[in-house]
Amino acid sequence: MSQAKITIEIIQKMKLDGQPIAALTAYDFAMARLLDEAGIPLLLVGDSVGMVVLGYPDTTHVTMAEMLHHVRAAARAQTRALLGADLPFRSYQTPAQAMNNARALVEAGAGFVKAEGGAEILPQIKAIISEGIPFCAHLGMLPQHVLEEGGYKIKGKKEEEHLRLLQDARMLDEAGVFAIILELVTPNVAREIAHEVSVPVIGIGSGPHCDGQILVTQDLIGGFPWFTPGFVKPRAQCAALAVSAIHAWKASLSVPGGASSVVS
Numbered sequence: 001m002s003q004a005k006i007t008i009e010i011i012q013k014m015k016l017d018g019q020p021i022a023a024l025t026a027y028d029f030a031m032a033r034l035l036d037e038a039g040i041p042l043l044l045v046g047d048s049v050g051m052v053v054l055g056y057p058d059t060t061h062v063t064m065a066e067m068l069h070h071v072r073a074a075a076r077a078q079t080r081a082l083l084g085a086d087l088p089f090r091s092y093q094t095p096a097q098a099m100n101n102a103r104a105l106v107e108a109g110a111g112f113v114k115a116e117g118g119a120e121i122l123p124q125i126k127a128i129i130s131e132g133i134p135f136c137a138h139l140g141m142l143p144q145h146v147l148e149e150g151g152y153k154i155k156g157k158k159e160e161e162h163l164r165l166l167q168d169a170r171m172l173d174e175a176g177v178f179a180i181i182l183e184l185v186t187p188n189v190a191r192e193i194a195h196e197v198s199v200p201v202i203g204i205g206s207g208p209h210c211d212g213q214i215l216v217t218q219d220l221i222g223g224f225p226w227f228t229p230g231f232v233k234p235r236a237q238c239a240a241l242a243v244s245a246i247h248a249w250k251a252s253l254s255v256p257g258g259a260s261s262v263v264s
């Protein structure tokens with residue numbers, strides 16, 4: 001018997017029940033299905049697809065068309081997990097644009113959308129929520145701003161950053177976001193925010209005190225060996241396993257009558 005779909009309410013109840021929320025990225029049918037079968041309740045078609053699948057140097061190159069393509073692929077897995085999608089760089093510059101693009105992601109199969117920022121994108125967030133589309137916020141280090149910021153820097157060390165993060169998190173909670181992702185925030189500030197807001201706070205590189213954790217799946221399984229963020233401990237070496245299987249298969253090849261085909 002198939003189990004009931006994971007809903008926003010179930011994810012939010014996990015915080016109240018003190019159950020850690022495990023979230024991972026999925027950009028295609030196979031990974032969405034595998035993660036679903038492994039019991040991961042929250043999946044994200046992140047714009048990290050730009051780096052780990054599409055070969056861009058950062059997420060600022062990802063387009064709406066690319067996001068839609070990957071959301072459709074992941075959604076075909078018809079997961080029990082709640083599947084969401086990122087609004088890519090410059091796809092939510094006005095409330096109307098944010099609403100239209102959020103609607104397109106939902107039509108492609110997303111059960112919620114996420115965008116990066118706090119007070120500066122509040123009108124866009126309100127427009128999306130007013131359409132009845134569940135919204136997940138993203139605060140802390142904002143990868144779509146990596147070029148202006150000059151790198152992936154930890155947030156919350158300075159008092160003004162700490163206060164701004166807290167203020168943004170409270171404001172987003174009041175605005176009706178269903179969860180907040182905190183990226184590269186100091187563990188103490190992340191803990192304070194998770195305690196302050198009613199919605200689940202899901203960390204990435206923000207210490208152990210959040211209500212849940214999200215990772216780029218390739219980082220967790222060693223699927224993208226050219227770069228792994230320092231805060232991730234890979235639990236497998238999938239790229240190395242693939243290379244060794246490829247070598248073994250290549251070494252097993254022979255051509256009838258060729259040098260390696262010995263007929264006695």
Ligand code: KIV
Nearest residue numbers: 025046047048215216
């Ligand atoms: O793009 C992404 O994968 C994300 C993360 C929070 C994992 O935004």
